Amino acid sequence: MAGYVEDRWIKKKEEPATGKREKTARYGKGKRYKVAGIPGVRDRSFDVLEDAKAWLRRASTDEERGEFVDPRDGSITLADYIALHWAPGRGGAPKTQDNQERRARLHIIPHLGRLPLKNITASDLRAYIAKLASTVSSVDYQRGILSEFSSILEAAVDDKRLAGNPMHAKSVRWPKAPQERREAWPLATVLRVRDVINPRNRIAVVLGLGCGLRQGEVFGLSPQDVDYARNVIHVRRQVQTISGRLYFTLPKGAKTRVVDMPSSVAEELKLHVEAFPPVEVELAWGTPQGQEKKFSLLLSTRFGNAVAVNTWNTYTWKPALAKAGLIPPRAEGAKPWQWAAAPKDGFHVLRHTYASLMLEAGESVVTLAQWLGHSSPAITLGYYAHFMPEAGSKGRTAIDGLLGERGDRQVGRNSPDSPQAH
Secondary structure (H helix, E strand, O other), X not given: OOOEEEEOOEEEEEOOOOOOEEEOOOOXXXXXXXXXXXXXXXXXXXXXXXXXXXXXXXXXXXXXXXXXXXXXXHHOEHHHHHHHHHHHHOOOOHXXXXXXXXXXXXXXXXXXXXXXXXXXXXXXXXXXXXXXHHHOOOHHHHHHHHHHHHHHHHHHHHOOOOOOOHHHOOOOOOOOOOOOOOOOOOHHHHHHHHHHOOHHHHHHHHHHHHHOOOHHHHHOOOHHHEEOOOOEEEEOOEEEEEOOEEEEEOOHHHOOEEEEOOHHHHHHHHHHHHHOOOEEEEEEEOOOOOOEXXXXXXXXXXXXXXXXXXXXXXXXHHHHHHHOOOOOOOOOOOOOOOOOOOHHHOOHHHHHHHHHHHHHOOOOHHHHHHHHOOOOHHHHHHXXXXXXXXXXXXXXHHHHHHHHHHHHHHHHHHOOOOHHHO
């Protein structure tokens, strides 16, 4: 490691005439000794020469071990580090970045933002996790916040502002991930919702149940994405919203896919197009600030606009749930958005029901994973294995058939009436 100790009060070179070192203009002002010349590290100042030399020795030793961290770098507050260093450099899809910003702003900075990075201890984190448990009801969301916080601290380690991530301390225990199973609706419930929802939006229920499309994918579906000849749907885009601004973007995970289209879904699509002709809509692509693109959409508002998820949930989906008897009617005098919470009855329940029907019908998990857009069949199994028929029943039947036949033959050979018995 480069580095040296500089005396800021006395000049380094001796005067030729006297052989003495003269005082500098800074003599008697501030700390006398400065450690300088370390790449990427701000200069450090000390009153005592031995302190400066000791710090330089420790820094050199730590650098050899790969553990060097300038203590002053960790003095920045967590809030300032997030605003000045973490937020500007983070990547990912715009929706992902929006979710990251919201978690930091609402759930991290208010609790720990004033602390210097280097002062965040395991004790602070244990108290913080307990606070989250009392203020955030969803364990999954708590874990999402903690994961975001840990990634921020990990970035601080990479930036040489922390020697280690305190979230990795053994005493810092995250809430356990809930073993919640995806729930499906009975088929009668789906059909009831399909039939009570307003006619323009009936096709959304059909596509969710019949093809397992996500909500944003339904809103971004174009007539050009439907291949009636091959009975498939090309999932090429979705409609997303950030701060009230709609935009087109790739499906989740930036992956397009091809989904099987049952003939019943194809017939419903044809009827929908006749009743509600597709509308060409222009929105930004990729981000709310992206270059605008036009697509003809199968589902739009009655004003010819793309469908916004929150608006659709409030004015279309929740009223349909109430009509179907799944949630209570809105209270008299309540605001349009003041519906009962229904976390397990969101649009995603149609996708869960689709998966359950496919698995119970004996469809391959590998094929289903492709249709759902999962990165691997293991994810599909993790979500939906409980929808599969009783494990072992087919294998048990095969073994019983095999051993039963062999057993019958063996009994025949050893019976009193068999030739071998005599």
